[in-house]
Amino acid sequence: MSDSPATRRSLEVALGERSYPIHIGPGLIGDPAWLTPHLAGRQVMIVTNETVAPHYLARLREGLPGELTVHELILPDGEATKTLASVTRIWDALLEAGFNRRCTLVALGGGVIGDMTGFAAACYQRGVAFVQVPTTLLAQVDSSVGGKTGVNHPLGKNMIGAFWQPRAVLIDTDTLRTLPERELSAGLAEVIKYGLIRDAAFLDWLEAELPALRRLEPAALTRAIERSCELKAEIVAADETEQGVRALLNLGHTFGHAIEAHQGYGNWLHGEAIGAGMAMAAELSRRLGWLSAAEVERTATILAAAGLPLAAPADMGVDDFLALMRLDKKNVDDRLRLILLETLGRAVIHDKTPRAQLEELLASFPRR
Amino acid sequence: MSDSPATRRSLEVALGERSYPIHIGPGLIGDPAWLTPHLAGRQVMIVTNETVAPHYLARLREGLPGELTVHELILPDGEATKTLASVTRIWDALLEAGFNRRCTLVALGGGVIGDMTGFAAACYQRGVAFVQVPTTLLAQVDSSVGGKTGVNHPLGKNMIGAFWQPRAVLIDTDTLRTLPERELSAGLAEVIKYGLIRDAAFLDWLEAELPALRRLEPAALTRAIERSCELKAEIVAADETEQGVRALLNLGHTFGHAIEAHQGYGNWLHGEAIGAGMAMAAELSRRLGWLSAAEVERTATILAAAGLPLAAPADMGVDDFLALMRLDKKNVDDRLRLILLETLGRAVIHDKTPRAQLEELLASFPRR
Structure with a gap:
């Protein structure tokens, strides 16, 4: 890949005084021109994990000006580490190093690192600056954008947290070259989601380009990430704290979170669970009379082309799903709210699914 | 005291869509007309402590409509409990009770309960509603107002937290009848602070009314609380997240936090440490040529009339102070920023105190 500036793209998440840029392209990590302008103060803490550090930590540090105080914290990898205890380690490290309110946390890693580092920044001395440097496709198109x-x-998953916006998101597409294929597929689940909920033309494009994306062709990757971030940024700008339209981003998530919680976080990747959850949401949308059988089939074909599972876990019964869906954050006063599809490219918030119809879907949906 | 509505006062903290009312008066706890309008959803968690619960918990519950789901959590009392472990107990209780995002936390107690409950609300499912029902004078005039x-x-003190505004602050002045005299004095330290930093006329009034306040005379109490809240609300509205003028509220706090940290949280009450800290700030202001000796003497007389200490702890040396002042949140890039007095009634942020002058003050200031 070239690191010519011409291959780089930038967009803005418009949130008034909390607005920030997303920069996308190869070779960003280690280029001082991209990270340095977004640092507050002179103290920088890079938070990363044991998998990512060997590939990118040294390169990131090399790109930082020598007059800064730079510390690093390398956490274990995996969704199982996404706990308050890990965030406490970040706070301890900041305090032991004497970091003040004008410091910057840099999250170098996937969604787990980004979510924990962002939360640590949100609550350290009641809020300090942070920058996202996501290194998985999932984090690049989803979790690093939007301030969750x-x-x-x-x-329950994500039960403790804050809305806290980064100063910038720096997406170095070169990092996908070290990403396991299974995690690439998991990231594609969220890319497909944007097409399903909001952009039928993007879904058409994806249907054609999925093979190129799985081969990591640079032009296709940049386009897919850019369009995903644009769509997410539009929705986040319209509804920063998830009072309304932002809930549409949760297509497949009520089912998917139940799968993750039941299987143990990390055994199913988040994107895999969301992929299966979207297939379930599409099928329920058909049963409610919105999608045609052909559209459900097309959705399944696209998900399969991305390498995603189309069935729920074999050991998950109807009661397992129902019990785990109760605590989902999208439930308001115990009514079950689901994100469903009116058509491919348009999602809706629906809280009138009859309980019996939901249970029929859960009972009959394929297992593997 | 009468609970006639005529003795109640209300003001507004103006923060745009986060604006909220402060209601002040006798008999508010247990009056459904005051709490119920500020509840979100149907799930309510009252968080209080072992000292306050026997006095006010039952009365608060009785005032809540029967159709609500009301849970309670009674924590141990004291500054030593103001830890992440205590907040985790609140989160555990909320999740075990199946609370969703449309719930309300009610903080019934002093500043420790308010700060912890507010932080729990800020981070539970990325933010839920909360109401402050402060039962100490310190919490009524300071910590319950402003969203810290x-x-x-x-x-370090208050190192982990968030800015999160309550839906309402309900100040029942009757609760001061069960407050230990020492804690009343500690609360008066913050009342005096408002006069010192921003309102010379209020300081004059206080000088005359301190005996009446210490006798809990209702009219004086209501006036002192109302004016303190007004002054704090003005400052908070101008600077919600402490980027500038809000720092003036920290008069005496850099010294006071060092005293608290050195003595062990809770051994000196926060207000006592702030009282001694304000005496130190006044004396430093004189050494910088701003206050006259007579003004420093008048400040000391007012603090003494409130029952506050005028000396620093006997076992705290200059180096103890310097070491503990380094991590104060008001330090930006390691320059020491202090809040000092240009005159009685006008505070300034000052970052040019010569290190030698500061050390002289710390060495010569009275100990006890």
Whole structure:
């Protein structure tokens, strides 16, 4: 890949005084021109994990001006580490290093690192600056954009957290070259989601380009990431704290979160669970009379082309789903709210699914 | 005291869409007309402590409509409990009770309960509603107003937290009848602070009315609380997240936080440490040529009339102060910023105190 500036793209997440840029392209990590303008103060803490550090930590540090105080914290990898205890390690490290309010946390890693580092920044001395440097496709198109931060609790995913916007998101597409294929597929689930909920033309484009994306062809990758970030930024700008339209981003998530919680976080990748959840949401949308059988089939074909599972876990019964769906944050006063599809490219918030119809879907949906 | 509505006062903290009312008067706890309008959803968690619960918890519950789901959590009392572990207990209780995003946390107690409950609300499912029902004078005039929430860390006070505004602050002046005299004095330290930093006329009034306040005379109490809240609300509205003028509220706090940290949180009450800290700030202001000796003497007389200490702890040396002042949140890039007095009634942010002058003050200031 070239690191010519011509291959780089930038967009803005418009949130008034909390607006920030997203820069996308190869070779960003280690280029001082991209990170340095977004640092507050002179103290920088890079938070990363044991998988990512060997590939990118040294390069990131090399790109920082020598007059800065730079510390690093390398956490274990995996969704199971997304806990308050890990965030406490970040706070301890900041305090032991004497970091003040004018410091910057840099999240170098996937969604787990980004969510924990963002939450640590949100609550350290009541809020300090942070920059996202996402290194997985999932984090690049989803979790690094929009300001949702937090950790899991034994009783639910992302139950403890804050809305806290980064100063900038720097997406170095070169990092996808070290990403396992399974994680690439998981990231594509969220890319497909944007097409399903909001952009039928993008879905058409994806249908044709999925093979190129899985081969990591640079032009296709940049386009897919850019359009995904644009669509997410539009929705976040319209509804920063998820009072309304932002809930559409949760297509497949009520089912998907139940799968993740049941299987143990990390055994199914988030994107895999969301992929299966979107297939379930599409099928329920058909049963409610909105999608045709052909559209459900097309959705399944696209998800399969991305390498995603189309079935729920074999050991998950109807009651498992129902119990785990109760605590979902999208539930308001115990009515079940689902994100469903009116058509491919248009999602709706629906809270009138008859309980019996939901249970029929859960009982009959394929297992693997 | 009468609970006639005529004795109640209300003001507004103007923060745009985060604006909220402060209601002040006797008999508010247990009056459904005051709390119920500020509840979100149907799930309510009252968080209080072992000291306050026997006095006011039942009365608060009785005032809530029967159709609500009301849970309670009674924590141990004291500054030493203001930890992430206590906040985790609140989160655990919320999740075990199946609370969703449309719930309300009610903080019934002093500043510790308010700060922890507010922080729990700020981060539960990325932010839920909360109402402050402060039961100490300190919490009524200071910590319950302005949205600062958080917990202490072994390496510093209030190091982990968030800015999170309550839906309402309900100040029942009757609660001061069960407050220990020492805590009343500690609360008066913050009342005096408002006069010192911003309102010379209020300081004059206080000088005359301190005996009446210490006798809990209702008219004086209501006036002192109302004016304190007004002054704090003005400053908070001008600077919600403490980028500038809000720092003036920290008069005496850099010294006071050092005293608290050195003595162990809770051994000196916060207001007592702030009282001594304001005496130190006044004396430093004289050494810088701003206050006259007579003004420093008048400040000391007012603090003494409130029952506050005028000396620093006997076992705290210059180096203890300097070491503990380094991590104060008001330090930006390691320059020491202090809040000092240009005159009685006008505070300034000052970052040019010569290090030698500061050390002289710390060495010569009276100990006890």
